[in-house]
Amino acid sequence: xxxxxxxxxxxxxxxxxxxxxxxxxxxxxxxxxxxxxxxxxxxxxxxxxxxxxxxxxxxxxxxxxxxxxxxxxxxxxxxxxxxxxxxxxxxxxxx
Amino acid sequence: xxxxxxxxxxxxxxxxxxxxxxxxxxxxxxxxxxxxxxxxxxxxxxxxxxxxxxxxxxxxxxxxxxxxxxxxxxxxxxxxxxxxxxxxxxxxxxxxxxxxxxxxxxxxxxxxxxxxxxxxx
Amino acid sequence: xxxxxxxxxxxxxxxxxxxxxxxxxxxxxxxxxxxxxxxxxxxxxxxxxxxxxxxxxxxxxxxxxxxxxxxxxxxxxxxxxxxxxxxxxxxxxxxxxxxxxxxxxxxxxxxxxxxxxxxxxxxxxxxxxxxxxxxxxxxxxxxxxxxxxxxxxxxxxxxxxxxxxxxxxxxxxxxxxxxxxxxxxxxxxxxxxxxxxxxxxxxxxxxxxxxxxxxxxxxxxxxxxxxxxxxxxxxxxxxxxxxxxxxxxxxxxxxxxxxxxxxxxxxxxxxxxxxxxxxxxxxxxxxxxxxxxxxxxxxxxxxxxxxxxxxxxxxxxxxxxxxxxxxxxxxxxxxxxxxxxxxxxxxxxxxxxxxxxxxxxxxxxxxxxxxxxxxxxxxxxxxxxxxxxxxxxxxxxxxxxxxxxxxxxxxxxxxxxxxxxxxxxxxxxxxxxxxxxxxxxxxxxxxxxxxxxxxxxxxxxxxxxxxxxxxxxxxxxxxxxxxxxxxxxxxxxxxxxxxxxxxxxxxxxxxxxxxxxxxxxxxxxxxxxxxxxxxxxxxxxxxxxxxxxxxxxxxxxxxxxxxxxxxxxxxxxxxxxxxxxxxxxxxxxxxxxxxxxxxxxxxxxxxxxxxxxxxxxxxxxxxxxxxxxxxxxxxxxxxxxxxxxxxxxxxxxxxxxxxxxxxxxxxxxxxxxxxxxxxxxxxxxxxxxxxxxxxxxxxxxxxxxxxxxxxxx
Numbered sequence: 032x033x034x035x036x037x038x039x040x041x042x043x044x045x046x047x048x049x050x051x052x053x054x055x056x057x058x059x060x061x062x063x064x065x066x067x068x069x070x071x072x073x074x075x076x077x078x079x080x081x082x083x084x085x086x087x088x089x090x091x092x093x094x095x096x097x098x099x100x101x102x103x104x105x106x107x108x109x110x111x112x113x114x115x116x117x118x119x120x121x122x123x124x125x126x
Numbered sequence: 127x128x129x130x131x132x133x134x135x136x137x138x139x140x141x142x143x144x145x146x147x148x149x150x151x152x153x154x155x156x157x158x159x160x161x162x163x164x165x166x167x168x169x170x171x172x173x174x175x176x177x178x179x180x181x182x183x184x185x186x187x188x189x190x191x192x193x194x195x196x197x198x199x200x201x202x203x204x205x206x207x208x209x210x211x212x213x214x215x216x217x218x219x220x221x222x223x224x225x226x227x228x229x230x231x232x233x234x235x236x237x238x239x240x241x242x243x244x245x246x247x
Numbered sequence: 248x249x250x251x252x253x254x255x256x257x258x259x260x261x262x263x264x265x266x267x268x269x270x271x272x273x274x275x276x277x278x279x280x281x282x283x284x285x286x287x288x289x290x291x292x293x294x295x296x297x298x299x300x301x302x303x304x305x306x307x308x309x310x311x312x313x314x315x316x317x318x319x320x321x322x323x324x325x326x327x328x329x330x331x332x333x334x335x336x337x338x339x340x341x342x343x344x345x346x347x348x349x350x351x352x353x354x355x356x357x358x359x360x361x362x363x364x365x366x367x368x369x370x371x372x373x374x375x376x377x378x379x380x381x382x383x384x385x386x387x388x389x390x391x392x393x394x395x396x397x398x399x400x401x402x403x404x405x406x407x408x409x410x411x412x413x414x415x416x417x418x419x420x421x422x423x424x425x426x427x428x429x430x431x432x433x434x435x436x437x438x439x440x441x442x443x444x445x446x447x448x449x450x451x452x453x454x455x456x457x458x459x460x461x462x463x464x465x466x467x468x469x470x471x472x473x474x475x476x477x478x479x480x481x482x483x484x485x486x487x488x489x490x491x492x493x494x495x496x497x498x499x500x501x502x503x504x505x506x507x508x509x510x511x512x513x514x515x516x517x518x519x520x521x522x523x524x525x526x527x528x529x530x531x532x533x534x535x536x537x538x539x540x541x542x543x544x545x546x547x548x549x550x551x552x553x554x555x556x557x558x559x560x561x562x563x564x565x566x567x568x569x570x571x572x573x574x575x576x577x578x579x580x581x582x583x584x585x586x587x588x589x590x591x592x593x594x595x596x597x598x599x600x601x602x603x604x605x606x607x608x609x610x611x612x613x614x615x616x617x618x619x620x621x622x623x624x625x626x627x628x629x630x631x632x633x634x635x636x637x638x639x640x641x642x643x644x645x646x647x648x649x650x651x652x653x654x655x656x657x658x659x660x661x662x663x664x665x666x667x668x669x670x671x672x673x674x675x676x677x678x679x680x681x682x683x684x685x686x687x688x689x690x691x692x693x694x695x696x697x698x699x700x701x702x703x704x705x706x707x708x709x710x711x712x713x714x715x716x717x718x719x720x721x722x723x724x725x726x727x728x729x730x731x732x733x734x735x736x737x738x739x740x741x742x743x744x745x746x747x748x749x750x751x752x753x754x755x756x757x758x759x760x761x762x763x764x765x766x767x768x769x770x771x772x773x774x775x776x777x778x779x780x781x782x783x784x785x786x787x788x789x790x791x792x793x794x795x796x797x798x799x800x801x802x803x804x805x806x807x808x809x810x811x812x813x814x815x816x817x818x819x820x821x822x823x824x825x826x827x828x829x830x831x832x833x834x835x836x837x838x839x840x841x842x843x844x845x846x847x848x849x850x851x852x853x854x855x856x857x858x859x860x861x862x863x864x865x866x867x868x869x870x871x872x873x874x875x876x877x878x879x880x881x882x883x884x885x886x887x888x889x890x891x892x893x894x895x896x897x898x899x900x901x902x903x904x905x906x907x908x909x910x911x912x913x914x915x916x917x918x919x920x921x922x923x924x925x926x927x928x929x930x931x932x933x934x935x936x937x938x939x940x941x942x943x944x945x946x947x948x949x950x951x952x953x954x955x956x957x958x959x960x
Contacts, residue, residue: 042201042412043410043412044197044198044200044201046407047444047445050439050442050444054440057439057440074407074415075402075406075412075414075447076407076444076445078414078431078449079444079447079448080439080442082436083438086433086436087439087440090438107414110414110429111414111429111431113433116433201407201408201445202410203411223408225411225471225473226411226469240470242422243415243416243419243467243470244410244411244412245415
């Protein structure tokens with residue numbers, strides 16, 4: 032299993048950089064696990080990056096899971112109502 | 127806490143804006159013109175820039191173009207301040223990538239609502 | 248200040264305005280700033296028309312109206328003020344100048360001037376017809392159930408690069424109300440390897456609950472409005488609007504529809520309805536279903552076919568006749584009736600059986616000729632109603648209100664002359680309803696009404712009259728405000744004790760204006776008092792029903808035709824009177840003694856209270872009353888009363904001849920007719936008589952008269 036942690040901003044400022052880092056992970060063909068516990072900020076660019084990663088994984092038939100969603104990540108996923116889209120186990124913080 | 131850089135050659139305007147922003151929970155850095163503002167772009171995280179267009183030394187649009195060259199501030203949202211008459215400046219600013227405009231004179235609460243559309247405190 | 252002085256002021260004002268208009272036109276010819284000039288020109292025409300209406304200068308109003316309509320279109324940017332139009336408007340200006348100088352001299356336009364007026368009007372009309380787009384087919388006009396806003400967002404790809412985060416706007420939106428349901432569109436996001444991560448691929452469908460108005464909601468997205476596709480639909484928007492939304496957005500229609508249902512903005516039924524409307528053309532459905540052609544292509548083709556068919560059908564079955572020829576025919580038929588009844592009368596006196604037979608069959612023929620001739624002039628009111636689609640459309644846009652027009656009874660027929668004369672008052676009522684009746688969107692939503700206001704035009708026949716209703720589902724009349732205003736203006740006494748219904752009618756009083764501020768619209772045209780006068784000139788009446796908070800209905804009641812009626816002839820002393828037969832319910836013997844004092848009173852009609860009026864006293868007929876008297880029970884607009892007369896002379900056809908100006912003030916007489924014997928009979932104006940009967944009774948008894956309402960079972 033390939034593991035990677037995204038730390039700091041998951042935002043437009045680092046979108047290009049993150050894409051460059053993430054893409055090679057798919058080459059191994061192994062299951063991917065992305066740790067989001069260190070994400071301090073997330074915006075629309077970050078969200079669509081997550082979606083694009085998921086779609087890439089489906090297209091390549093690779094399992095991809097996000098773990099340890101930080102508060103910043105959860106806030107955006109909740110707002111976008113996309114928790115179900117990713118289907119990863121998350122800590123329910125809202126009622 | 128989100129940090130906002132306020133650039134205007136009018137001290138009183140900067141003061142009023144600062145007071146309003148700080149009151150709403152933002153942290154504020156002030157600069158008196160484009161040149162002064164560039165010197166403050168030293169890698170510090172800035173969440174929003176509010177800049178006047180017409181300023182001595184370096185005007186707001188030149189400043190914006192310079193700021194966009196720095197990787198850290200390439201995607202920092204900007205609110206440009208303009209007067210009703212400054213239509214051609216606005217076109218120039220649009221070309222430089224400024225989309226958020228607030229027309230002078232404005233009330234502090236108008237500025238706050240514009241700011242909070244772009245960044246939360 | 249008296250009316251003459253006011254008229255002088257009008258002339259001076261008009262001359263000044265015409266001067267401005269000319270200056271502006273000449274300025275345009277030289278190529279000066281168009282926008283202001285067009286406003287000045289329009290304003291001049293508009294003001295002259297408005298004031299001329301108040302002075303009853305119909306020839307000025309009529310002519311200016313067309314010019315104003317053309318200028319209105321120019322002002323709205325729908326027509327261009329080209330050199331040819333500037334020339335035409337200069338001619339209009341000159342012609343208006345001549346009209347105004349006639350007004351100064353107290354003259355009416357002569358044939359020459361009328362001729363040039365109709366030429367100019369025809370040229371102006373050209374512009375109007377060119378600009379009249381074909382009316383849109385009726386669509387299913389039901390609003391959706393959802394009482395929330397629906398916001399559809401597709402962010403442009405550069406939004407992120409400008410440093411703007413779509414979610415920051417959505418968070419801000421959340422401060423203004425409650426996001427009830429939101430769907431993030433992920434379809435536009437490509438796989439990572441194919442993605443430009445700095446381009447924005449996000450879209451949202453949001454169901455949003457908020458008391459804010461549309462402008463405020465729009466302002467949330469001010470900074471991205473140039474780079475973003477934003478559609479904001481008000482609560483209870485038409486299904487049609489959702490259909491357009493679904494159609495215009497790039498996503499697959501079915502998918503998008505399901506998203507809207509998921510958000511809760513549409514119910515499944517509403518979605519089905521929207522998709523049904525979309526595929527309404529039967530052949531088109533098949534073609535599109537088979538993937539052969541795209542829907543818009545089919546629709547356009549079908550539409551074209553239909554237009555072609557309609558035009559062809561029209562050519563075959565209709566001929567155009569100058570309406571003045573018809574008028575002449577009706578006049579002649581009128582004369583024929585009079586001569587015919589003369590002949591019948593003399594045949595009866597002569598006692599020659601063959602002659603009697605011939606005259607009676609001739610009377611029958613004459614009757615048929617009359618009905619046929621009249622029916623030639625009868626037109627369906629639908630065409631007039633349909634013209635209001637445009638008016639409602641334009642005015643609602645001007646007012647920033649969402650208002651739709653419902654039309655009922657379009658096939659109801661009435662005299663062409665009446666139709667022509669009713670158009671202006673109707674326009675005024677419609678504009679009035681839209682401007683003052685229907686509340687702004689925010690207020691409607693606040694009071695739990697659908698955001699889209701409804702204006703209804705309806706027509707139907709009722710006891711020899713045609714009834715035209717203009718109703719709105721607006722705020723209704725504020726009776727306190729009206730009463731206060733009426734007292735302020737001295738229309739009623741401060742201590743007057745008025746029923747709700749009576750208060751409503753006060754808005755028809757001269758000098759009464761409900762508007763606090765003069766808006767662009769209510770300033771246009773004439774006041775409600777002029778509307779009422781116009782209606783009364785047509786022998787009609789106008790009344791108003793209003794439920795506060797629920798809306799207002801204005802009801803115009805008009806005679807079907809203006810010139811010929813069936814009448815019931817009665818006599819009082821030696822004078823003959825004619826009562827329109829449509830209004831006569833029954834005739835009974837009068838049992839009250841002649842010695843009873845007073846013009847009026849009540850009688851007992853099979854247990855019902857019926858107010859009556861003695862025509863002998865009312866018209867001050869000197870001869871002593873006969874021993875036996877009769878009561879003709881008449882009904883108008885749901886009210887009944889009895890008219891006490893000496894004898895009943897039977898039914899007859901009559902041609903209504905208008906009374907000369909001198910007798911215009913005589914109340915209770917609507918016109919006269921010449922009987923077969925050559926004698927003159929007066930035609931009773933039942934509506935006025937009923938009013939008078941009530942008023943007098945009220946005065947006599949000193950209490951509110953309860954009007955007998957016709958029981959509709």
